[in-house]
Amino acid sequence: MGMIQEFREFAVKGNAIDLAVGVVVGAAFSQIVNSLVKDIIMPPIGYLTGGIDFSEYYINLSGGEYESLAAATEAGAATINIGTFGNAVVNFLIVAWAIFLLVKGINRMRRKEEAAPAAPAAPPPPTKEEVLLTEIRDLLATRNQ
Numbered sequence: 001m002g003m004i005q006e007f008r009e010f011a012v013k014g015n016a017i018d019l020a021v022g023v024v025v026g027a028a029f030s031q032i033v034n035s036l037v038k039d040i041i042m043p044p045i046g047y048l049t050g051g052i053d054f055s056e057y058y059i060n061l062s063g064g065e066y067e068s069l070a071a072a073t074e075a076g077a078a079t080i081n082i083g084t085f086g087n088a089v090v091n092f093l094i095v096a097w098a099i100f101l102l103v104k105g106i107n108r109m110r111r112k113e114e115a116a117p118a119a120p121a122a123p124p125p126p127t128k129e130e131v132l133l134t135e136i137r138d139l140l141a142t143r144n145q
Contacts, residue, residue: 029095037090057083 010016038055046052058069059080066072072079126134 029098030091033091033094033098036094037087041090042087054083054086057081057086 042054046054056069058072059082060066060072061078061080062072064072064075064077066075066077069079069081069083
């Protein structure tokens, strides 16, 4: 029962829940970036290079002739998938840039919060004991004169 209780405490802590939300949002963001690269960025680059589909670039190590990367993969040919790797690099650069901008924005907000001077706190009012001791001191001072 102890391990189940420990797991329950871990699972409901804020950090574990934040991590789970981050993973889900990251997976959705990854799909967006993949579509951005595949459907938006690479087609104009392919058009500028004469209709070349970079995802189909591969080096065939097995010596056979295949019409596409999919055909080579289906036949079990050993290939170095240059185009797929290139797409992955472009995906990484886009994700890294987006994360950089996010962290930069968060750091800017933190610096503004730290730079804002906090208003000096007013001293707390004296306690009843302090007031009584002050009165006693004042009475003793007037009596000794």
